[in-house]
Amino acid sequence: MVVLISPACDDGAKRTARRLDAYGYPVTVISPDPTAPSSSPPDAAHGYASLARGSRLNDLRSAGIPVLDWDPTDPFEEVLYRDS
DSSP states (O other), rough: EEEEEEOOOSHHHHHHHHHHTTTOOOOOEEEETTSSSSSSSOHHHHHHHHHHHHHHHHHHTTTTOOOEEEEETSHHHHHHHHOO
């Protein structure tokens, strides 16, 4: 199993996860969210970044790749138990 940890702020992590999956490696993406509301005050750029990131994560989920979306203000252990 491959665990890919990435904030998914660009398409690189999405391409990597899809490629690993295509080669037959079981892959799970853990994505700390730099766009979480607690990370910065909301504005248009922040909103766009959040939507684009969400779209990337949804694309991975649609491809059957498990994704754990993590607000870094939450303890990591809670994310593992909540999403498993």
